[in-house]
Amino acid sequence: MIDIKMKKLEGQIDAAIKSIRSDESVKLFSITKRINKKTPLQVFEGAKRFGKDRFYWMNAERTLTITGVGATITIEAEKDRYHQTETVWKQILNEAWIENEYSSIPATGVVAFGGMEFDPLKPKTELWKKFKTSQFYIPEMMVTEFMSDYFFTINIFIHKEDCPADIADKIYEQEKAFFFSESFTPEHIEIIQKEEIEPIKWKQTVDDATEVMKKKKVEKIVLARELRLRFNQEVNIPQVLKKLNDTQSNSYIFAFESGGDCFIGATPERLVKLEKNNLLSTCLAGTAPRGKTEEEDKQIGYELLHDKKNREEHEFVVKMIKDALLKTCTDVEMPKEPVLHPLKNLQHLYTPVTGVLSKGFSIFDVVKNLHPTPALGGTPTEESLAFIREHELLDRGWYGAPIGWVDSNDNGEFAVAIRSGLIQGDSASLFAGCGVLADSDPEMEFEETRIKMLPMLNVLGG
Missing domain, CATH: 3.60.120.10 (Anthranilate synthase)
Structure with a gap:
């Protein structure tokens, strides 16, 4: 695995598995690594083949771009959406095992991306039926570009009975599939x-x-x-x-x-x-x-x-x-x-x-x-x-x-x-x-x- 040797990864996963308490069934395992240039927009295009929802974000200064696919965790809230979202988010971070050598880089590690309705008291119509009152994703896989440096994050659930080598292999296969390149093909929209x-x-x-x-x-x-x-x-x-x-x-x-x-x-x-x-x-x-x-x-x-x-x-x-x-x-x-x-x-x-x-x-x-x-x-x-x-x-x-x-x-x-x-x-x-x-x-x-x-x-x- 580029930049992360399998044995090191297995050791990180083993430590995370051993940290799972008897009253826990699973733990969120998140790992971030630096990668060679992978344009987030091309990643967004290629991720369509997974058949999962995607997100994309580029800041106004063009210094940060994020692309994510899938949802390891979805945080939804109906009433008291700000407090409820924050409470769940803090709980996730308290219980997660996060391997991130680049914590000084924004939008690396565990990231939740999402939004909410303008006015939850306004009756919802068919137009927005697929969007929740408040909805945030922690993606399965994510690429972050920051100041021309590139980072890849995988978020996966691990269980107490899991084999570290098997999880490491799974992460490697997910990464390989995620970066399978596809050419961008413009279409004429009318x-x-x-x-x-x-x-x-x-x-x-x-x-x-x-x-x-x-x-x-x-x-x-x-x-x-x-x-x-x-x-x-x-x-x-x-x-x-x-x-x-x-x-x-x-x-x-x-x-x-x-x-x-x-x-x-x-x-x-x-x-x-x-x-x-x-x-x-x-x-x-x-x-x-x-x-x-x-x-x-x-x-x-x-x-x-x-x-x-x-x-x-x-x-x-x-x-x-x-x-x-x-x-x-x-x-x-x-x-x-x-x-x-x-x-x-x-x-x-x-x-x-x-x-x-x-x-x-x-x-x-x-x-x-x-x-x-x-x-x-x-x-x-x-x-x-x-x-x-x-x-x-x-x-x-x-x-x-x-x-x-x-x-x-x-x-x-x-x-x-x-x-x-x-x-x-x-x-x-x-x-x-x-x-x-x-x-x-x-x-x-x-x-x-x-x-x-x-x-x-x-x-x-x-």
Whole structure:
């Protein structure tokens, strides 16, 4: 076995087996090793032959990419999803045997990747039937690329009566099968049907929201809508990921499969990043298109920085995120003014927020306090969510919700799953939302959501 001699591996497995207590039936055994270059996207493509769900994650800085396949353990939660997920995750780590010489590298060792619904109180529809309220996978096999170094992790259950040599052979065979190379074959995807879901009703809902705000009951309500697509063939997920990687700089690229459906996107919005106890969150709200020329682009950016509606929308988010982080962090800091955050099709107002996570809190506590931000829900939170729950024409499912990963080395990162779509064979639903204020114009808000759908629409042949 490359880099890990079989005898050494057998010794590690033997020690893990001997550690199984009499009251335990099995133990999670996790082993990570450094490998030669294995492009995570190619690994994702090749893993299709296993017939198991896959996940993919690339951070916005392009320094970290993760691909996983299968689920050794699935953590699901319905009620009190943050606390329940954290409790199970801690229990798994306490009981696991982890062999990882590279624990200083994020997303190595035991990693759980997943997400959750935007609003568990909103009735679930058929569209999201394959996705749980909260769902995290600890993959069977995983490749991590970090700063051009590559690592491979296998997670497997061992039993007290197992033979170390047999388990070592099994791990070796799994690794060999996992890295069986397959060439990437692009396919020509064409949209043969496009349906805006109830656009007239949606614009009327925007009008209704403005009337509520004029009565001073709510300051801001975020409304989302759906575009349904049908294609000439089944969508090639790796091909879509490659196009997103190539075209959507400064964005998180993600894909999460569940029962064959795939939630996929390129989101610019970080919710929280944690390295040990150092925390980074970002305020991203206020949107404008990119210009066709450099001069036009600068002018649009200047107008965005000085636009009253967009600055108000951004300040809602800044205040909420700062207040949320003060509940779990010390040394919370942020600049006084936002800057521009340019993407391929859009530009946003951007303010970073840093802090130090206080003892006794976890990344799940931070996610709970941050979700939903005013950029995805509105403000005040409960009142805006109540309006969305009653009036929005969409089951958001995982759209707009936290999606990300945590590892056994006290690292993790969650993004807000916007600029995304749910792919189901030869069909897809794309989602986009906008912040509605008291003086919002329904036609302009509809146009904003259309622009926000462009990143996904473009890579799907639109």
